[in-house]
Amino acid sequence: MFADAVAYKRFMGRWSRLLAPLLLEFANIPDGWRILDVGSGTGSLAIEIAARRPHCRIVGIEPSEGFVAYAKAQVPNTCVQFEVGNAQQLSFADAEFDASLSLLVFNFIPDPRKALAELRRVTRPSGLICAATWDYGDQMEMLRIFWNAAVELDANARRADEGNMLLCRSGELSALWKEGGLTDVEEQPLEIAMQFRSFDDFWQPFLTGQGPAGAYVERLAPERRIALRNQVKHLLPNGAQQGAFELRGRAWAVRGTAPRT
16 A cells, blocks of 8 residues: 555655654653654654654554665664564563554554554553544545545545545544543644645655555546546645645544553
């Protein structure tokens, strides 16, 4: 789904780079903690933690070897390390970390309950577990506009629409955290704005095959791809027709405390 680290960086990585400091602020972790970054991708969150909490020790796990290699090349800091790993079956000892964080990943994990149980296991009692996912159904404007355009042209596109994903609406992450036995659970929206230089700056990353949207475009015949491009452009703000424009993105973030045993 996300196979090319460089292409991902152009497509969704630029959004995660802006969201990472907001998640770190929401998590409110002190410097010096041991942090697990679950689904570390191209390293946006780990890089942000290292920059703002220079005495933390950060381990990022990611199932894609290519993404792990890319992230390692971006972070020479010795307090950060990246490993290939599976959130549903972590290789770490019980209570090894003070906090576990996850940026824009939990809705892609096949069994998020199992992953949360693993985060509870590797996070010490009274430690923090925090995550965020995009609000695909409403206020992640880049993808909402794309899927609205796709569905207008092809009703079958509803099956691929990321707005159908679980854990992407208000209250869903916090319900999972409470079900998973975490305490002091809080949820809040995180909002950012992305500047696009032009329509091509917006559209070209959709052609790289990344994520559900990129995979959908990749399957289209050339003439249908052109029709989708035109419909997307029609639905974008007026500025997209002339040059630079802005889109907003909202994610839902949750944090909770690992229970004392």
